[in-house]
Amino acid sequence: MPVSDNRPFSKVIVIGAGFSGLAMACQLQRKLNCDDYTIYDRSAAPGGAWWANKYPGCAVDIPAVFYSLSFAPNPDFSKVFPPQAEILEYFNGVAKKFDVSRHIVSNTEWEGAYWQEKSKIWLVKLKDLLTGGIFYQECQVLVSAVGGLVNPNLFNLPGVETFQGDIIHTARWKENISFQQKDVIVVGNGCSAAQLVPAISNEAKSVTQFIRTPQHYLHNENIQVSDTWRFIFRHMPIALWILRVVVFLYLEGTAARFNMDANGIKARKASADRSEAYIKRTAPEKYWPLLIPKFEIGCKRRVFDTTKYIGCLQQDNIHLTDDPIVGVQPHSILTQSGQEHSADTILLATGFSLTQYDVELIGRDGRTREDHWDEYGYKEAYKSIAMSGFPNFFYILGPNSGKGHTSTIYSIENYVDLVVTAITPVIKEHSSFVEVKPDSERLYNERLHESITKTVFNTSCGSVSHFYNFFACLRKRVDQEMQYFIDQKSQKNWFIYPWSSFAMWYSTHWDRADDWVYDVSSPKLSNNMQSLTKFSSRPNLAKRNGCSELVSQH
Known part of the structure; x- marks a missing residue:
């Protein structure tokens, strides 16, 4: 090269x-x-x-x-x-x-x-x-x-190289593609699929969606922002700031439902019940078993149904199935049950390889x-x-x-x-240079993982343990996806921050500053020792004796 x-x-x-x-x-x-x-x-x-x-x-x-x-x-x-x-x-x-x-x-x-x-x-x-x-x-x-x-997850199935139509991942979209009078296969049912299916449902001849596991779908309205409100936000920035604070507090108020205490369990059940009720009053009854999950809410990312995905499943040209795909032919796909589905285009809403x-x-x-x-x-x-x-x-x-x-x-x-x-x-x-101290790094992670055990994101969450093999021949890929939340070597969650947004702000702005090591060997630094006590607005820096606790010889 x-x-x-x-x-x-x-x-x-x-x-x-x-x-x-x-x-x-x-x-x-x-x-x-x-x-x-x-x-x-x-x-x-x-x-x-x-x-x-x-x-x-x-x-x-x-x-x-x-x-x-x-x-x-x-x-x-x-x-x-x-x-x-x-x-x-x-x-x-x-x-x-x-x-x-x-x-x-x-x-x-x-x-x-x-x-x-x-x-x-x-x-x-x-x-x-x-x-x-x-x-x-x-x-x-x-x-x-x-x-x-x-990096999108791969779609390596037997015969995929023989397919005569387009195979497109949502993150590698092909511009100017038409679905008119086409049989479209959609693979996946996460957030991307929930947005994609309603958007193409009226154009395509048929949409057959293959799902891997149910999701918690929550009803959501997408309100238009009027010209009047945009004028107010533009000329009165304080109004936009207040709205931002209100949204922040509202979202933060939902965080308690992820805790493993009695209040968290109660809040998760209430959310799950609302999700189930929304599906049962909106989706065809034949799809209820495919849409209502058994795992706790929060174990996977919730899907806010702003695009009315659940409602569009009532359309005659949309079909939902969990029959695993096992192969691809030039103009169709084959499933584990032996069915063959016509396919002009395959759209992959299969997520990403981490x-x-x-x-x-x-x-x-x-x-x-x-x-x-x-x-x-x-x-x-x-x-x-x-x-x-x-x-x-x-x-x-x-x-x-x-x-x-x-x-x-x-x-x-x-x-x-x-x-x-x-x-x-x-x-x-x-x-x-600056470098975190090993002891500080280890102590932080010990505290972090202790806190994760008190949330629904611990190893018993089953955020992916409820996944079954979507593609019959891709067990290895599914196993890799299990690492999204849980590290397979230690069974520790490497993805989630377990504390509140208030705690995040505090720990990144006003928490301990002596967790860092700075190089003080250069003459220029020696002549500017006092300036190091001024590099942060954190009040505890000023309480230290010079810089001896903040900066140490490596």
Whole structure:
């Protein structure tokens, strides 16, 4: 493989140009006045999941007033849950407003990163996807803003190469495709499928949907935002801020249902009962067994039925089945029961392969990320952002950053703020590196997993143990999907953040600051020791005796 010219040094390299990368870039500029950064993304354009997912019906399922950056409010969303195009337009508008776009390099894939102990820098390996060329770039701080919704699950069934029509994943949508007078197969029944099926149901000749496991579907209305309200939001920003707070508090009020105490059990049962009642009054009775799950609500992501998916199942041209697919023919698919279904197009709403941590990452003393996690026995990071032995490396939405009830953007902003606080001495050239202390990392994870056991997200949740083999010959794939919440080596949940959003904000803004190690060996740092006590607004920093507890010789 050709090696192209290496790129000049960049103070910060961010991998991923989705909302995590955008927020990180904006705060580098807003809070640190740092313009020396580069964002690499494998896609042809920025936007992350909102650029990749262009399928019909795609929309956000969190009210957009809260699915937006706090420092960049948008008064112009047309609906409470606007479509993908509006979210992407908002994203690009923020990138333009904060002059982030010129820092983004598209069609470039991250292939590895290697810590250079002598120079205290990262050597990052990248691949130009247009030319196939490999190049390297050095940086002082490396941030992984890579999301999990990157690589679609494969559809490797016998005969798939013989199929004469289109096979399209929702995250690899083919523009200008027509379903007129076509028999369409939809594989999957999660959030994407619930949006896709109603959007194509009136166009297609038939839609046959193959499901793997039931979901908890909740009735949801998508209210149009009137011109009057948009005018108010535009000219009275305080009104938009108040609405954002109201939505935040409402969503946060639903978090208690995930606890294993009596109140949580009662709240989960009430939600499950509402979901079941909605299905029974809306869907055909013959589909009730396929739509009403046996596992507890919260074990899988709830599906908010904004697009009226359940109601559209009443249409004569829509068919729902859990008969596993076992093979593909040129114009049809075969099922385990021996049935053959005509197929002109196969649409895959099968989710994603969780490969965001597969890239080679080698820290101090040649230890890999896998070595580090093998030592713990599971995927982990201190406060979801950092690992000891990997100086100046950070995650946005790393292990145990997921929340099942509120906006991912809220989590992104909190983690970005914590990363910005941690790297401030490095960016200001008061330190050559920052690294989390091993004891702090281990203590945090012990507390985290102790708290997870008190929620429905513990190993007894069965979030995926209730899955059965959707494709008869793909047992291995299903087993891999079981790792979505539960790490198979340790049976620990590596995905969920178990505490409240208030706790997340506190721990990323006002919690302990002596969990970090800073390099003080450089003469420049020695002459600027006092400035390190000012890098955070946290009050407990000022109480320390100089910097002796905040900064230690590595």
